Amino acid sequence: MFEQLALIGCGLMGGSFALALRRAGLVKRIVGYSKSPSTTERARQLGVIDVEAPSALLAVSGADIVLLAVPVAATESTLKAIRHLVRRDMLVMDVGSTKRDVVEAARRALREHVGTFVPCHPITGKEKAGVEHADPDLYRDRQVIITPIERTLVSQLQRAEQVWAAVGSRVLKMSPDAHDAAYATVSHLPHVLAFAMMNSVLGQAQADQFLSLAGPGFRDFTRIAASDPAVWRDIVVANRSEVLNQSRQFREALARFEALIESADAPAVEALIRQASEARARWRMGNVQED
Amino acid sequence: MFEQLALIGCGLMGGSFALALRRAGLVKRIVGYSKSPSTTERARQLGVIDVEAPSALLAVSGADIVLLAVPVAATESTLKAIRHLVRRDMLVMDVGSTKRDVVEAARRALREHVGTFVPCHPITGKEKAGVEHADPDLYRDRQVIITPIERTLVSQLQRAEQVWAAVGSRVLKMSPDAHDAAYATVSHLPHVLAFAMMNSVLGQAQADQFLSLAGPGFRDFTRIAASDPAVWRDIVVANRSEVLNQSRQFREALARFEALIESADAPAVEALIRQASEARARWRMGNVQED
Structure with a gap:
């Protein structure tokens, strides 16, 4: 059970994860942040998040699980924005469709904390973007590819696998390449x-x-x-x-x-x-x- | 109301047309022929056709409506096989996905009777071929393109439009080109x-x-x-x-x-x-x- 999910990127993928995690009874509080304030507001109005944060850093404040659901090129700047609050016992994941660039961005942004980051790619989606299409079943019966690196903490990897299993996904591990x-x-x-x-x-x-x-x-x-x-x-x-x-x-x-x-x-x-x-x-x- | 449908080609497209025409109450008897006798037999066992014919010509004997549902390159030989029984008041249609070659084949094969042939292309299908996937709803709410030529009889064109409308399709007319x-x-x-x-x-x-x-x-x-x-x-x-x-x-x-x-x-x-x-x-x- 997590105290607080920091959802960074309240679109289809992020919003669906929030709905699925809540339905699984795995999270008490969801704090969301999106680059566009109107997106964050819509996510709260739809009940996808509980609280709107004015920055990624403030969404992470008090969180024990963080999901990045942003376009992959925004991974590095997003991780840099939150790095001061990233702790060893915090599970940080992404949902990006590429993994080599995401892993390199995490190395550069998180440095000694890179082990807390678990790179993930759920094989799912819809062609209708936006939080209004968020769906708690989006991850059910879908594969999630996890691409750990040598520095990924085994404890975080295991927690990530448990979280994806709890929302109905099947986890496969492979290298980023x-x-x-x-x-x-x-x-x-x-x-x-x-x-x-x-x-x-x-x-x-x-x-x-x-x-x-x-x-x-x-x-x-x-x-x-x-x-x-x-x-x-x-x-x-x-x-x-x-x-x-x-x-x-x-x-x-x-x-x-x-x-x-x-x-x-x-x-x-x-x-x-x-x-x-x-x-x-x-x-x-x-x-x-x-x- | 037709007395007899001659179904030449008892696959997905032909079988579905037979089921749809029967459900619409538009045909009394369906006689089928396929190149492979086992296909024709399966169509009869499944109730898609009433009678198995040993040749295309015998399927057309006694028919007032004929549907060709064969690969388009087989159009000319099929029409040649039945030409001796094609009459001016017989509605002959195909369901091929190309029309220029089909129209040329019909001109060559039917000659003076080409006016009874109405070239049709229903915009539908399934990726599972075979009569066992035949579906009376295959044509419902789908477009059917009819490509008449100058010699196409207006009376046959109108009957073809009525038949497609009766199985739930919307007809559009254009040139073969x-x-x-x-x-x-x-x-x-x-x-x-x-x-x-x-x-x-x-x-x-x-x-x-x-x-x-x-x-x-x-x-x-x-x-x-x-x-x-x-x-x-x-x-x-x-x-x-x-x-x-x-x-x-x-x-x-x-x-x-x-x-x-x-x-x-x-x-x-x-x-x-x-x-x-x-x-x-x-x-x-x-x-x-x-x-």
């Missing part, structure tokens, strides 16, 4: 492709007509294109070497496909589609039967 | 990108690990990659000039994105994402509020 390579492949690049798909359509004179004709395939394929611009700007820039590496491999796969289409080589086109189709039909999210 | 350009953009290319994304991941040594870590964004983005290989082989080959044109425009949009990521130009990256995100957040399928 392995994390960033994997998520460039299965998350960051797909987002870039969905953004580029929308940009490509929007750049055409008949964009409005084309979009009015699109159906359920387009709806699902482009759902992630509606993601939060500030969040995804930081992710693709922070993880750019892996994202560009994956984009190069994707372009090679696309070029092979195009060449076969151009030569109208139906059996070879079918073979490529069949490889993709059978693998996707077999795939289950988190190896769990769902869709 | 306009259709193929639009659907290359919002359907065929997204499928190719989703296939290529899967191919790209599968070509990497860590494919299994990466796929086990993928979350809901990947799930939605790649859902269409599980589509039927024979159906999609025909679509991308039939519409290859438009698909390749759209792929080129997409690659240009992706290259612009990559260049900004590479230079870590965060504001410009955010601007591109924001354009995509705002457009996608505003978009509603068929201009109807849904997701």
Whole structure:
């Protein structure tokens, strides 16, 4: 049981964590801070937080658990803003979608206290940003990747695992490098492709007509294109070497496909589609039967 | 009210049409034919069709409405197989995702009877092929694009519109060329990108690990990659000039994105994402509020 959660960033991810932690009966008091005061106020009006703090530092005052839920490029400045109140027995976590840059930011900002910081990436989300879409079930039955470093305190790592389990998540541990390579492949690049798909359509004179004709395939394929611009700007820039590496491999796969289409080589086109189709039909999210 | 539906191709699309037409009380008898006798038998066992026909021609014998639900490249041979029984008062429709090639196939195969053929493309589907996934609601609240040619009989066009309305669809009419350009953009290319994304991941040594870590964004983005290989082989080959044109425009949009990521130009990256995100957040399928 925690006395006080300091929620830094009262958006979808942070707000959902606050609701889930409270529902699990794990926290007495939630003090929130967002860069925009109107966001913090809305979070309080919605009952997501109990108290609005005027700064990240004041949110952390009296807290024994801290969640950073800000765009990843804001990690370092946020940790620097709270470092004077970070104690060895305080659990500090983030929810950023990149981990190498977050870990480096934590090393620089927290120095001797870096061991209290547990880098986390919950594999969940919605394409509707904002605290008004916060959902206590957002983390339920989802994977959370934890990427400890050699200096991470075992005691804090264990507490982090317990907290995520309490909100219904399954914890996996891996290195920051392995994390960033994997998520460039299965998350960051797909987002870039969905953004580029929308940009490509929007750049055409008949964009409005084309979009009015699109159906359920387009709806699902482009759902992630509606993601939060500030969040995804930081992710693709922070993880750019892996994202560009994956984009190069994707372009090679696309070029092979195009060449076969151009030569109208139906059996070879079918073979490529069949490889993709059978693998996707077999795939289950988190190896769990769902869709 | 129709006496007999000849269903040629007893898969997901055809089976769903049969179920919907029967539920609407519009047909007395459904005779089905599929290239694979085991498919036709399963359709009868599931109650999707009443009678199994040993050939397309025999399915059409006694029919006053015919639905072709076969991969688009099979359109011409199928129409040739039934042409001796096609009459002026028989409504013949297809459900193919390309229309220019289908219309040309119909001209060649049906000649003087081409006016009885109404080319249709329902904007619906599932990524689970086969008659066992047939669903009488598949066409409900979906758009159906009809692409008549100058020789299409007005009487047949009107009957086709009535049939689609009776199963809950909204009909839109356009030219085959306009259709193929639009659907290359919002359907065929997204499928190719989703296939290529899967191919790209599968070509990497860590494919299994990466796929086990993928979350809901990947799930939605790649859902269409599980589509039927024979159906999609025909679509991308039939519409290859438009698909390749759209792929080129997409690659240009992706290259612009990559260049900004590479230079870590965060504001410009955010601007591109924001354009995509705002457009996608505003978009509603068929201009109807849904997701």
